[in-house]
Amino acid sequence: MTARERADARVGRVMLAPALVALGALAAWPGLWVLWLSLQRRIPVFGIEHFVGPSHYAFLATDPRFWNAMEVTLIFTFVSVALEFLLGLTVALALQRQRRGRRLAVALLLLPWALPSVVTGRTFEWLYHPSAGLLNFLLGGAAINWLGEPGLALPALIIADVWRTMPFVALLCYARVLTIPPEIYEAARVDGAGAIATVRDVTLPLLQRVLLIALLFRSLDALRAFDLMFVLTGGGPANTTETLTVYAYRSLFQTLQLGFGSAIGVVVFVLVMAVAWGYLRVMARAEEATA
Amino acid sequence: MSGTISRVRPPVSKVTAAQYFVVRVRRAALLVVVAALAVGCTGGGAESGPVTLVFKHAKILGPADPVPGLLREFERRHPGVRVQAESLSWNSDDQHQFFVINLEGRGAAFDVMMLDVVWVAEFARAGWLLDLSPWVARAELDPHFPSTIEPATWNGRVWALPWLMNVGVLYYRADLLAKHRLEPPRTWEALVDQVVRIRAAERDPRLDGVLWQGRQYEGLTVNALEAIWANGGRVFDKNGVIFPEEERAAGGLALLRALIVSGVSPSWVTAADEELSRRHFGDGRAVFLRNWPYAMDLFQAETSRVRGRVGIAALPGRVGGAVTAMSSGGAHLGVNRRTRHPELAAAFVRFLASAEAQKAMTVGGALNPTRMALYHDRDVVRSHPDFPVVHDLMLRARPRPVTPAYLMLSSTLQPEFSAALVGVKSPRQAIEHARRRATYLLEGLQ
Numbered sequence: 232m233t234a235r236e237r238a239d240a241r242v243g244r245v246m247l248a249p250a251l252v253a254l255g256a257l258a259a260w261p262g263l264w265v266l267w268l269s270l271q272r273r274i275p276v277f278g279i280e281h282f283v284g285p286s287h288y289a290f291l292a293t294d295p296r297f298w299n300a301m302e303v304t305l306i307f308t309f310v311s312v313a314l315e316f317l318l319g320l321t322v323a324l325a326l327q328r329q330r331r332g333r334r335l336a337v338a339l340l341l342l343p344w345a346l347p348s349v350v351t352g353r354t355f356e357w358l359y360h361p362s363a364g365l366l367n368f369l370l371g372g373a374a375i376n377w378l379g380e381p382g383l384a385l386p387a388l389i390i391a392d393v394w395r396t397m398p399f400v401a402l403l404c405y406a407r408v409l410t411i412p413p414e415i416y417e418a419a420r421v422d423g424a425g426a427i428a429t430v431r432d433v434t435l436p437l438l439q440r441v442l443l444i445a446l447l448f449r450s451l452d453a454l455r456a457f458d459l460m461f462v463l464t465g466g467g468p469a470n471t472t473e474t475l476t477v478y479a480y481r482s483l484f485q486t487l488q489l490g491f492g493s494a495i496g497v498v499v500f501v502l503v504m505a506v507a508w509g510y511l512r513v514m515a516r517a518e519e520a521t522a
Numbered sequence: 523m524s525g526t527i528s529r530v531r532p533p534v535s536k537v538t539a540a541q542y543f544v545v546r547v548r549r550a551a552l553l554v555v556v557a558a559l560a561v562g563c564t565g566g567g568a569e570s571g572p573v574t575l576v577f578k579h580a581k582i583l584g585p586a587d588p589v590p591g592l593l594r595e596f597e598r599r600h601p602g603v604r605v606q607a608e609s610l611s612w613n614s615d616d617q618h619q620f621f622v623i624n625l626e627g628r629g630a631a632f633d634v635m636m637l638d639v640v641w642v643a644e645f646a647r648a649g650w651l652l653d654l655s656p657w658v659a660r661a662e663l664d665p666h667f668p669s670t671i672e673p674a675t676w677n678g679r680v681w682a683l684p685w686l687m688n689v690g691v692l693y694y695r696a697d698l699l700a701k702h703r704l705e706p707p708r709t710w711e712a713l714v715d716q717v718v719r720i721r722a723a724e725r726d727p728r729l730d731g732v733l734w735q736g737r738q739y740e741g742l743t744v745n746a747l748e749a750i751w752a753n754g755g756r757v758f759d760k761n762g763v764i765f766p767e768e769e770r771a772a773g774g775l776a777l778l779r780a781l782i783v784s785g786v787s788p789s790w791v792t793a794a795d796e797e798l799s800r801r802h803f804g805d806g807r808a809v810f811l812r813n814w815p816y817a818m819d820l821f822q823a824e825t826s827r828v829r830g831r832v833g834i835a836a837l838p839g840r841v842g843g844a845v846t847a848m849s850s851g852g853a854h855l856g857v858n859r860r861t862r863h864p865e866l867a868a869a870f871v872r873f874l875a876s877a878e879a880q881k882a883m884t885v886g887g888a889l890n891p892t893r894m895a896l897y898h899d900r901d902v903v904r905s906h907p908d909f910p911v912v913h914d915l916m917l918r919a920r921p922r923p924v925t926p927a928y929l930m931l932s933s934t935l936q937p938e939f940s941a942a943l944v945g946v947k948s949p950r951q952a953i954e955h956a957r958r959r960a961t962y963l964l965e966g967l968q
Contacts, residue, residue, distance in 0.1 A: 274967070275626050275648060276644055276647055276648040276926055276927075277647065277648075277926065277927075277967050278648075278649075279966075279967075296937070296959075360798070361788065361790035361793065361794075361798075362788075362790070362802055362805075362807065363801070363802075374788065374789070374790070376788075376789045376790040376792065376793060377793070378737075378793040379736070379737070379789065379790050379791070379792035379793025379794070379944070380789070380792070380944070381944050381946055384793075464737070464738065464793070465737060465738045465739045466738055466937070467737060467738025467739075467742075467792075467793075467936070467937070467940045468736075468737075468738055468792050468793070468940045468941075468943070468944045468946075469738075469937060469940045469941035469943075469944050469946040469947070470738070470937040470940070470941070471946075473937070481933050484619050484622070485615065485618070485619075485929055485933055486929050486930040486933055487622060487626075487929075488930070
């Protein structure tokens with residue numbers, strides 16, 4: 232290493248320092264603090280503050296409310312992301328074929344995604360309204376109890392979530408579709424590929440990377456789902472829509488069990504990291520395959 | 523890129539490190555002196571110089587906000603004092619979170635707080651509230667409704683003064699009951715009977731029986747407790763045993779479940795809150811409604827479809843059960859323990875809770891005072907003709923369990939109550955699970 236290179240490296244480290252410090256202060260420090268909290272029984276209202284080791288985790292392992300929240304979270308994530316994926320992709324491909332009014336379609340598509348989630352929540356609250364809701368009206372005045380029936384509440388929330396975030400997947404895919412050179416399609420046509428074969432063998436492989444990224448974002452978001460449940464059902468009926476983050480919120484902020492609530496937070500963190508790691512592995516492999 | 527960066531040198535300063543250090547230390551010392559002076563001034567400011575009290579309260583809904591007028595009146599009587607009112611979101615969860623974060627963080631950015639009645643014991647136990655006993659004699663609370671006093675005086679000290687009163691009541695369609703020659707029902711059995719008769723005679727498939735709040739939130743706790751109380755059950759006994767009369771508690775939940783199964787209540791009450799059920803009843807689509815007194819003004823509004831056709835009565839009890847039980851609600855006023863003006867803050871709270879201030883609030887808005895005498899005051903009754911009736915109902919109100927762990931208890935009970943209402947668990951199972959969880963959580967918390 233020459234002196235010039237060493238100097239460069241030094242400057243590089245100095246310039247990196249603010250980012251590292253910020254990351255440390257904003258991410259690592261609170262993360263470690265939550266981990267430390269989760270090993271304590273800490274309830275400020277009662278002046279309780281002592282170290283209990285991993286006992287909150289032991290409790291969670293046999294806590295039916297926790298396992299129910301885990302199940303709700305995983306079902307919500309899997310179903311809503313799968314639907315967003317399918318619909319988003321379909322919409323992107325449809326946009327590609329669209330000749331007229333493409334801009335208008337894109338603008339309309341952006342609308343649900345741009346709305347603040349509480350507004351979305353309120354909108355759906357009215358759509359699902361049992362007696363004055365548009366949905367029941369369209370179903371011929373049916374009295375379907377969308378948000379108060381154990382079997383229906385979670386699907387109702389999933390529909391709201393899909394409506395809200397499908398455009399995100401669609402726009403990401405559409406942006407990629409736009410960059411596919413027309414010559415490739417021309418070549419496919421010359422080779423005699425039909426519409427289905429073109430999508431399957433040309434478009435989809437080219438979309439693979441962007442789809443994986445969209446899925447990664449959406450899965451991580453869905454695993455932390457909170458606002459829709461909070462606004463629409465409060466986790467009910469009978470906790471059938473209580474996700475892990477809702478459970479964590481209730482324990483942490485509503486009932487101030489800082490240690491116990493933090494333990495749930497740590498579980499959510501581990502879950503999110505595991506899923507992210509899985510996606511990154513798949514992406515790396517896809518990268519290798521194309522390289 | 524990196525090559526160009528490495529060539530950039532910081533401009534050489536003429537100030538040496540030592541000189542720089544001295545300048546910094548001097549500046550810091552000056553700052554400390556200024557800060558100390560500032561603290562000294564405001565610390566002794568209760569007697570001299572202008573003082574600002576900050577009052578944090580929930581948004582006051584209603585035709586006119588009477589709070590600003592009251593603040594000006596207090597300022598007039600305490601020259602040199604300014605009261606700044608800051609309103610929080612209407613959502614009670616948000617308010618609680620705001621207070622908790624600021625009080626636990628030892629913030630003194632506000633002096634006086636409007637507190638939901640179920641938070642008083644919690645905040646007092648946490649040491650966030652100033653003990654008002656030096657300023658407020660226990661007898662000063664006597665003119666307020668009895669159910670407001672237990673929360674205000676948790677553990678034998680005065681922590682807060684009652685300000686706004688609420689009670690769960692039964693609204694009924696007076697026109698329908700009169701048409702079928704019925705009196706407001708005294709028991710749930712009679713209510714079910716009346717619903718069946720009225721609906722059979724009216725032949726209106728869009729007319730529901732009784733509406734209440736069964737969504738999984740605090741309102742569900744209130745509704746379920748009222749049913750459990752009506753059935754002779756309790757949440758705690760003297761020794762802290764949860765649901766000591768297990769069968770009676772389960773019977774209360776079974777009553778609510780039966781209303782849904784039999785169709786006397788529409789199935790969507792399991793997703794209903796106060797406003798959802800209030801609107802449906804206000805559209806003339808139900809015979810009975812359990813709600814708080816605020817709804818009366820809306821039913822009697824000029825644009826209301828049920829104007830002049832609504833009556834108000836006690837919530838029903840049960841045949842052979844205990845006396846009827848209606849939950850109280852409302853707000854108290856407390857003082858931040860870290861206030862710099864305890865004397866003034868206490869005076870302000872006493873002023874707001876005074877008969878004069880409560881009267882001004884009631885006449886000017888749709889709020890229910892906690893002072894019993896006001897319900898028979900001539901000026902008040904003129905603008906609120908139903909107040910004498912409401913008074914008798916409020917007199918019978920019962921507080922939810924007064925414990926610092928109330929929110930923990932309630933959020934543990936809610937999913938179990940909800941499970942019983944939607945039929946996921948039998949009422950007995952739900953009570954059993956609720957008891958087990960609550961016992962575990964509350965262990966060692968007193």
